[in-house]
Amino acid sequence: MNERRERSYKTDAMILAQRKFGEADKLITILTRKYGKKTIIAKGILRNTSPLVYHLDSLNFSNLLISRGKNLDIVVQANVINSFESIRTSYGKLSQAMYLLELVDKFTVENSDNHNVFDSVVATLNRINDNEDLLINVRLFELSLLKSTGFLPEFINCLECLKPTDSLNSRINFNKGGVLCISCSGNDSENIIISPTSIKIIRAMLFEKYEMIKKIKINKEIHQDVESILNKFILTNLNAPMKSQKMLDSFD
Amino acid sequence: MEYENKKNNNFLIQELINAFNRFPGIGPKTAQRLAYFSINQNYDETKKFTEILMTVKDQIGLCDICQDFTINQKCKCANDNRDKSTICVVEDPMDILAIDNAGAFNGQYHVLHGVISPNQGIGPDDLKIEELISRISQNQEIIKEIILATNPNLEGEATAMYISKLVEPYKLKITRLARGLPSGGDIEYADGVTISKAIEYRQEMEY
Numbered sequence: 509m510n511e512r513r514e515r516s517y518k519t520d521a522m523i524l525a526q527r528k529f530g531e532a533d534k535l536i537t538i539l540t541r542k543y544g545k546k547t548i549i550a551k552g553i554l555r556n557t558s559p560l561v562y563h564l565d566s567l568n569f570s571n572l573l574i575s576r577g578k579n580l581d582i583v584v585q586a587n588v589i590n591s592f593e594s595i596r597t598s599y600g601k602l603s604q605a606m607y608l609l610e611l612v613d614k615f616t617v618e619n620s621d622n623h624n625v626f627d628s629v630v631a632t633l634n635r636i637n638d639n640e641d642l643l644i645n646v647r648l649f650e651l652s653l654l655k656s657t658g659f660l661p662e663f664i665n666c667l668e669c670l671k672p673t674d675s676l677n678s679r680i681n682f683n684k685g686g687v688l689c690i691s692c693s694g695n696d697s698e699n700i701i702i703s704p705t706s707i708k709i710i711r712a713m714l715f716e717k718y719e720m721i722k723k724i725k726i727n728k729e730i731h732q733d734v735e736s737i738l739n740k741f742i743l744t745n746l747n748a749p750m751k752s753q754k755m756l757d758s759f760d
Numbered sequence: 761m762e763y764e765n766k767k768n769n770n771f772l773i774q775e776l777i778n779a780f781n782r783f784p785g786i787g788p789k790t791a792q793r794l795a796y797f798s799i800n801q802n803y804d805e806t807k808k809f810t811e812i813l814m815t816v817k818d819q820i821g822l823c824d825i826c827q828d829f830t831i832n833q834k835c836k837c838a839n840d841n842r843d844k845s846t847i848c849v850v851e852d853p854m855d856i857l858a859i860d861n862a863g864a865f866n867g868q869y870h871v872l873h874g875v876i877s878p879n880q881g882i883g884p885d886d887l888k889i890e891e892l893i894s895r896i897s898q899n900q901e902i903i904k905e906i907i908l909a910t911n912p913n914l915e916g917e918a919t920a921m922y923i924s925k926l927v928e929p930y931k932l933k934i935t936r937l938a939r940g941l942p943s944g945g946d947i948e949y950a951d952g953v954t955i956s957k958a959i960e961y962r963q964e965m966e967y
């Protein structure tokens with residue numbers, strides 16, 4: 509049976525954001541595995557008696573029953589599966605989680621399914637909630653998001669000669685989107701020297717399994733270097749500042 | 761006037777509909793209804809409406825101290841009957857009305873004009889947080905307590921946590937509004953977090 513004809517559908521969703529709409533309604537931005545990012549309307553949610561209010565808070569992972577509407581789909585029932593309470597009560601985790609939600613919102617478009625992004629954000633939030641290494645998980649998520657949305661920079665082969673680069677002698681170019689070998693990098697001031705350890709860590713994060721990565725000991729300086737490399741690529745792609753950055757800075 | 765030489769009826773009515781449509785929560789149909797209501801309304805009523813609208817626009821601004829909307833800087837934070845040692849930090853001016861109507865608070869307010877919500881493009885710099893911190897630093901001897909009365913949702917909690925980190929060095933009492941069961945509510949229909957908060961913040965009964 510063609511699902512498009514069904515008047516309502518059930519789905520698990522990450523609640524990304526919400527804003528007030530009309531007298532007592534809210535527009536909720538959700539990310540689902542099957543339908544991608546969507547904006548739906550929650551009617552009467554601002555009233556104290558609404559049974560939906562708790563289940564549709566941002567950062568919740570909820571099961572929703574949604575009815576198809578003429579313009580916007582309407583959420584009829586909601587049941588929270590995981591509200592990530594440990595994240596909500598820690599400033600460090602919360603600021604990183606808000607950063608993740610902002611990244612997801614900015615890198616995805618509405619009504620375009622991308623199950624990799626959905627799986628990755630749910631897995632990352634679960635790990636952060638379970639007190640696994642916060643910063644490593646955020647970096648892994650950034651790489652996974654860039655990869656699944658097609659924005660992943662080239663970290664293996666030289667952008668010019670396409671040959672594998674030596675991690676000891678690599679340069680990085682943020683505007684071109686990847687690494688260059690020493691012989692192709694020339695004197696261009698945009699080609700910046702990248703630390704061999706940082707590039708090795710990024711490559712491991714891209715190709716090794718999570719169980720392997722979490723065993724790697726990364727010191728603070730290297731972590732900050734990896735963070736700033738990924739951050740520059742993200743900002744180059746977005747062409748706009750991240751609003752959650754100031755919260756992250758005050759966490760440091 | 762911009763519209764005086766526009767003789768086309770449809771153009772003028774459509775412009776009026778568009779003007780109403782820009783208001784929050786007003787869709788195209790409601791905008792149409794409001795536009796035709798305004799056309800049918802008698803001249804004096806319409807004049808009164810436009811006059812009050814322009815007066816409000818001309819005279820109301822933000823108070824330098826509490827950031828609430830105020831006429832000619834005479835704000836309720838200048839009222840000596842209010843307790844100056846407690847500042848209640850709220851998201852919107854409408855929250856002040858709700859708290860004042862409850863009659864349980866007689867301190868001063870500070871309006872943030874929003875909450876941190878990166879997905880709506882609102883960061884800490886877009887709010888009146890800097891004004892709050894400078895207000896606290898200038899009145900350190902007077903202010904004893906900051907009540908963070910942002911909404912109990914993710915954005916409200918994040919904003920409260922962010923402000924509490926900034927206020928921490930001033931060694932003030934920082935409090936958050938209690939969370940729990942609503943008056944007239946029913947435990948059977950309350951969600952798990954509300955019940956657990958109600959148990960966590962339970963109060964001893966007075967005999």
